Amino acid sequence: MEKFGHFPKRQVIQGAAPIGPKRAFDAQHSMASRRINSRTTSFDVAALAGVSQSAVSRAFTPGSSIAAQTREKVIEAARKLNYVPNSIASSLTTKRTNIVALILGNLANPFYVLALHEFSRKLQACGRQVLIFTVEPGAESDEAIMRALQYQIDGVILTSAQLSTRMTAICHERGIPIVLFNRYIPASDASGVRCDNVAGGRLIAEAFLSAGARTFTMITGDARGTTSQDRVRGFVERLIEEGIKRTDIEEVAGGSTYDGAVLATRKLFAVHRRRADALFGVNDIMAMGAMDVLRFELGLRIPEDLMVAGFDDIPDGARESYKLTTVRQPVDRMVEETLAILHLDDPHHPIERGIDRPIKGELIWRGTIPQPSSARKPAKRQLGQ
Amino acid sequence: MEKFGHFPKRQVIQGAAPIGPKRAFDAQHSMASRRINSRTTSFDVAALAGVSQSAVSRAFTPGSSIAAQTREKVIEAARKLNYVPNSIASSLTTKRTNIVALILGNLANPFYVLALHEFSRKLQACGRQVLIFTVEPGAESDEAIMRALQYQIDGVILTSAQLSTRMTAICHERGIPIVLFNRYIPASDASGVRCDNVAGGRLIAEAFLSAGARTFTMITGDARGTTSQDRVRGFVERLIEEGIKRTDIEEVAGGSTYDGAVLATRKLFAVHRRRADALFGVNDIMAMGAMDVLRFELGLRIPEDLMVAGFDDIPDGARESYKLTTVRQPVDRMVEETLAILHLDDPHHPIERGIDRPIKGELIWRGTIPQPSSARKPAKRQLGQ
DNA sequence: TCTCTGCGTGAATACGCATGCAAATAATTG
């Protein structure tokens, strides 16, 4: 891809009326405004409103020192010219772009779509923009972060992608906060917000146990991330406490995807002819992949023949086809915490390093585990309308 | 939200070695680089490499006039300082941000996630960034577009949101191309790329007819958009051609969402006790909502008791739980065409107005319509790995 | 050896806006 291009010079119109040195500026700009693609600038507005460019700037800067009447004049002139302030230019002086980079590693998992939506909503609500970077699942995020830095973003949010120590350092060195979403890196300088995955794993174990399960299978996710590991850990921990033998818990890697879980389930049950009472998909999308294989390829009934649980509580899992019992990750609060750690409102706030903020999830009973008597109504969640 | 903040002035260090006026610039910048949050600039790199700032700029501009040896020196110095060019500053002079605004109206429909992913991938591949705006479904996109304009984006892509004539005009006036994705507005200045929805609707009708259906129901989407209308039109058109009576085709609005389709289906079949051979969900997500009601609330078998078809071919519909027969929208080509109309590579290309580019979809046979003998293997599509 | 190209280079400047500073005006007080 060629980066260079031909950018036309401003044409100097010769026949213009003679003007004094003081008006040179205005003239230059009003000439320019005839050109196609020329933006109208604060000078144009200033000229029309009969004030200085500073006044225009102030009119659009909340809290700055300007008379209400002047502001109105300016706003009116701006309206006439369809003027909008150039955020790019403004960023150059303020050193704030109001842009946050969101690095997405796995859009195939609806959980991250949920997160994206929530981030976008909340950031838009406070006048920021979201710059998206998609990274192939499991790939390094280094390149994406470097690109983000070029755009002088105010902060970086990283979901499901690897983060190198070097990148963390580079961001911090520049005063750019970076927060991991739904993961954390132990003993790292990078901060992160996540669900309390260990506790969540325990909730699932608890649910299975309460329904009488004694032998278990797990489909695990990305082995490099703590997220999957922690869920597994909490799950196993709780089972062991209850006297389950480790040999009665089998795990297979499902790569965090639906398709990966399909393969894993086939291997587990069709090839190895594994018998188990319960299957824990370390996230919902994998649990759903497993369910489809169990039901449609192996002819098993859920939960009668085998119980299933997931983790995340994505909207898809709530549908009648799955009615997946799961642990709800409180996306809303997680997003809130993530933004809080970014301190977008206060550029001078020292960067929060090494924070690990686990947030409790909640067990959502639906149809894939027989429910004890002390039951509540099944919960549901929606995205959008 | 306060926009203003206190930005510390650069501290002038007094005890610095005496320097000539020529080096004042360099000194200022190298002093600055000690400050927290200070970016290293092209001047810093220039100083270290022993060249002028122009040379640094040229080193990072492909195709510019610079000796290979000089470029290397500069790149080396930049590497040492972790320097990356400031795209914001560069945009100020080039008038190109390499940012494209993507306005999303309905992330709850995986089709748009698919599109987002593809846009992101393709744009990143050619060195552009994607600035995301989410708009509540059905809401005006005006505000989002105005925000995008502030950021001097190079183009706007609009999915599933209303576009006012005024906004189209404002964008065009500024030389910003705007393209509708998956919709078009008749007799409008705005260009758009979409699937050939009429033809797609006909494909579905054809499939139903080939399986022997004679009475039909439809769950329709957004009545304001042409997308749903066209699919319905093609569908009905083909049925009428085959001698189906209009009274044997009923339609209910499903609001383009899963939940809306659930309600619509209940109304249609549970309340009105409608009988029909086939149900056409105007998009996959609605067809899936309908299927879940038909199967789990009404106990109907698909396709034995009732055939179903969707439109889009989202990955979710391909799963064993649904195996939805549908029309595949060629996202890949649609995205390509959309970007082509944007002409990002050539800022001087006149804006393409009023283009309507329909792209043929393809019928994907899966399990929800009994398949005639001339069958192919069911197709599958994936997002991500 | 001396012009004629043409490439490489540095100095200077513009891009559009925010802000420190000082001047000017308005509001307040004694």
Add this chain to the structure above:
DNA sequence: CAATTATTTGCATGCGTATTCACGCAGAGA
């Protein structure tokens, strides 16, 4: 009414980079 104080305003400048212009210099041709 004069003396302050508070509020507005304009001027000038800087933010970091791309690009124009003019100049230096090496190799080509005469």
